Amino acid sequence: MIISSRMKRILFCFNFLLFILSFSSANAQISKSEIQALTDLYNSTSGDEWTFSWDLNTTPDSWHGVTIMNNHVVALNLHKNNLQGTIPESIKELKEIEVLNLAFNKLTGELPLEVVKLGELKVLKLEMNRLKGTIPKLIGSLSNLQELVLFNNMFEGSIPESIGEAKNLEVLNLSSNFLKGNMPITMENLTKLKSLELFGNKLNGTIEVDLGKLKQLSHLVLAYNNFEGAAPEGLEKLEGLEFVQLQGNKFNSYENLQELKMDALATFDSDNISLNTKYNPTRSNAKGVKSRETKETRMADTKFEKEN
Incomplete structure (x- = not known):
């Protein structure tokens, strides 16, 4: 039996459509526990008031910011989406x-300790929220983590010792807490x-870390902590330094x-005028001073907003 070229095209399109539908269907079939985790997040952060809300009557693959591969959620991007409330333990x-x-x-409340169980996590970005409490002590157990960005929240306590276990970290920003x-x-x-950014905290003591x-x-x-003693050791060994801010400390x-x-x-910014001029x-010195004052004012304004 001879199949015409037109029929071949129709069969090809039909088979291709079946492939696309089967692929899409497979990627929509995440577990009930993952669906529940997403639903809990929606409910605990006023999902109906999100900028881009979810229709919980549809499948998760159609929900804004949700990426699914191999029947699992692999990415959740809900930045600038008007989430109001807490991150659920689920x-x-x-x-x-x-x-x-x-x-x-x-976002308010504390960062759930359960976040350290997300063993595949590579990027955790929670900046510009109102999270409080301490950074989980076992945060370093996230061995695949490449970016940890928590700036401009209300985290207290110390930087966990376990942070050194997250050996794949490329970006660590804990500023303005x-x-x-x-x-x-x-x-x-x-x-x-x-990138290591700790701007505008209450960190203190002599820096013993060999940077x-x-x-x-x-x-x-x-910048703008309470570090004292000598300026950090080891910076002179670093050939790729592009941006250094040490001002507002007690070196x-x-x-x-x-x-x-x-x-x-x-x-390069410090409280040493000769070094600032050198690097x-x-x-001009006036411009450098103005720059430092602007940053200090901005930090103070940010802290005021968070405290109130």
Whole structure:
């Protein structure tokens, strides 16, 4: 039997459509526990008032910000979506999730301890919310984590010692919280770290961490804390430093910063005018002072908003 070219095209289109439908259907069939975890998040954060809400009568693959692969939720991107409320403990049921982005919302309450059970997590972004309490002590058990971004919340307590176990971290931003204590020495283990930002906390003490071991580091922001003693050791060993902010601390010695490599350095701010001039030769002192005042004012305004 001879099949015409037109019939062949029809059969091809039909088979292709069946493939697409079967693929889509397979990816929509996530477990009941994962569906419940998503539903709990919707209910606990006023889902009906989200900017892009979900129709719970449809399948999760049609829900805004939900990415499903191989019958599991692998990403949840709900940043700037007007989430108001708390993160439920059932978030732990998203066992295969790699990206959890709930940034720029109005989340309150504490970060559930259960988040450390998300073993596949690579990106955790919760910045610009109103989360409080402490950072989970076992946060470092997230061995696949590459980005941990918690800036501009109300986290208290210290930076967990376990952070050094998250050896795949490339971005760590805990700025503008109420963290205290010192930088844990375990941070020396974060050899893949490219950006370390701790701006505007209550961190204090002499920095014992040898930052020279963080060979990939390009951004270092320690401004407006209560660090004292000598400025951080090891910076002179880093060839890729681009952005350094140390101002607003109580450092009494900057001798170890006299020989920073300048090939990549674009911004350097400290409370030492001679160093600022040396590493920012095209920027006037007045401009540098104005820049520091602006950042300090912005930090104070942010803290006021969070406290009220």
